[in-house]
Structure formats: C-alpha cells, structure tokens
Amino acid sequence: MKKWTRWEDWVAVGVGLVAAVSALLMPAMGASIPWMLTLGILLIAAGVVNLAMPGLVAMEYVQLALGALLFVAPWLGGYADMQSAAAWISWIGGAVAVIVAALAIRPAMQMHDRALPH
Template structure:
C-alpha cells in the first residue's frame, strides 16, 4: 500500500480538522473548546501517522478510540445541553465519521502490515 493515498486516513484528518475549526463557529459550552481542540488535533496527528506508515495497525485502533472519545466528550465535558447542541452535534458527527473511517481502515492496514512482513 502506497503512503499518503488511503482515503480513510484523509477522512479522519478532515473530521479532526472540522472538530478543531468548529470551535470558532459554535458557541462554547463547558469544556467543549478544550476537548474538541485536543481530540481534533490528536485525530489529525494520528491520521498523518497512518498516511506516512500505512501498515501500523495499532494506529487504526488509536483513531477509533479518539473517535469514541469525541463521541462521548459532550457528556464528559458538560456541553450536551438540552437546547444548544452546536458543539455537541459537531463532536458527535466528527467522532462518528472518524470511528467509521478507522473501522473501515483496520483490514487494509492489517493486509499492508502482513505484506510488509512477508516480503
């Protein structure tokens, strides 16, 4: 598998960037800004690592875990309010996109890892 070509990792990077950039547009609540910036940045970094080294299976699980953390962060950070869901919806959507992309990337990453070892 060629470096810098996996669409799943580009999607995870876009989800992380969207989470980070959305903090400028949605009203801040609770710890939304901090959690979305940190988890978004970690998603971008993990996506770049996956693009640079496509055979690292563990990084796919890291991306999945970051997606899950982004999904649950509105409840952890206290910004899942009943009337204003802007930051919460961005966390849920970006986290779900990152999680789905990571799950879809696990098998190709395992194959790339297997091919790298056997050749």
C-alpha cells in the first residue's frame, strides 16, 4: 500500500478535524471544548502518521483508542446531554473513528509483514 492513499486514515483525519473545529464553533457545555479539541488534534496527528507510514500497526491501535475516547468523552467531560450537538459529534465521530481504525488494522498488519525480511 502506498503512502497517503488509505481512505481509512483520511476519514480519521476528517473526524479529528470536525471534532476540533466543532469544539471551537459550538457553545461550551461541560468540558466539551478541551475534550473535543484535544482528541480531534490527536486524531489528526494519528491519521497523518498512519498516512505517512502505513505499516505501523501500533498507530492503528492508537487511532482506535482515540476514537473510543472521543466516543466516551461526553460522559467523561459532562456534556452528554441528548440535545447537545457536541455530544452527538463526539458519539458519531468516535464511532466512525473506531470503525475505520478497526478496518485499517488488518491491511496495516499485512503491510508490516511484507516489509519484514524473511
């Protein structure tokens, strides 16, 4: 697999971008701003690392963990109101990040195995 071509990692970067920008544009509720901004930036960074070095399996797991944290962030940050747009962005974005990271683990493992000399 070539660098900068994996759609799963581009989706993770997009989710991180949406989370980070949304944190800045929406009214604050609980600790939504620090949670969404931090996790959004970290998702962007993990996605870019995965795009640049597609054989790093550990980074796929990091991306999966960040997505899971984004999903539970509304409860941890006290903004889990069902009518909160920040909570819905966290839940949907976190679920999407977890799914695409899970889909990217097997190809990353295969690429890592091919890169190792036998």
